Amino acid sequence: MKNLLLLGTGTIAGMHLAEFGALHDCRIVACADSLPGRADAFAEKNGLLNAFESLDDAIRWGDFDAAINATPDGVHRITTLQLIDANKPVFCEKPLAPSFGDAIEMTDAAEKAGLVNMVNFTYRNSPALQMARQMVIGGAIGTLRHVEAAYRQSWLVSKAWGDWRTEPGWLWRLSRAHGSNGVLGDVGVHILDFACYGANDEVASLRADLVTFPKAEGDRVGDYALDANDSFSMTARLKGGALATILATRYATGHANDLSLALHGTQGAVKVETDGRSSQLFVSSGKGVDAHRWRRKNVPPTRRNARAFADALISGVNGEPSFRRAAEMQRIIDAAIVSAESDRTVVLA
């Protein structure tokens, strides 16, 4: 049995409880949160025996095999490096860090220490995405020509998830000084991984537009300067030659949390849709190409990230998505920021 520390007991912590709670050989035994009282309350509510008010205290206790890092984006680097220093493997929330420099430092540190290191790109859990990728790799759609990917949320309009005007869990996502790269860093990293992984290709060059819409008086709420981007669009050329259009926004009114990916090739096309709970795959191939007909394809379940992390801990062999993969996504994000600020196409190394 592998025992885990859950660092950060905010919004996403419940998802980790559910994901790891479904495993028979890996479990969360402790939690830590720097907000006074929060870890205690979380532990009591969820039947965890150990709760700490700092990572230092949890490391001093030390009775865990690995950690889930569910702190805010800007805190990932310092806490993950501390865990690596304590010889603990880490399953880090996305984005790995707010910049490629930080992300690669974390990657190098984990690899040098020989520790399992993975990142929670949640939508790898979509069976439809996994099947679409297998079809692309197997040549089912021919040569990829066009990729269209979108991640649509609307929490800047809808109050279904709470009110961003008053809740720190949303406000830090709107503020660069609080370590956020806006929607680009927050869910943009998901859709970039989703698109590149599904297409089995990489970004060669890109041009991006980032928009921060006015939404509060003086563009500020208390300590939070609301200067992080709310929406981005990107056109990219992939290494295989395909043209990609990718967007993410928190202003897609009417959508809670919807990802879509369309991959159009010379012999067919696949479309993936997911809201994180279920996923669907649609295929146009064979005679369907001439008739513009799509059929829904049934897909088997896939190994989820939590399972992959547990397997990596047990085998000692690192799993995917790894820190290195997440650092590569961060490189694209950095390039998108440069592109938007300089109004030019950026070629990735």
Ligand SMILES: NC(=O)c1ccc[n+]([C@@H]2O[C@H](COP(=O)([O-])OP(=O)(O)OC[C@H]3O[C@@H](n4cnc5c(N)ncnc54)[C@H](O)[C@@H]3O)[C@@H](O)[C@H]2O)c1
């Ligand atoms: N994979 C996904 O689909 C997904 C979804 C939502 C959020 N996330 C990611 O999860 C992370 C957390 O997001 P959230 O929405 O739960 O944020 P949140 O603000 O609700 O919770 C973060 C928690 O971390 C605690 N914290 C901050 N600094 C700390 C420190 N140094 N030590 C210990 N605890 C500390 C805070 O007190 C808070 O309770 C972010 O990186 C976010 O991008 C991922």
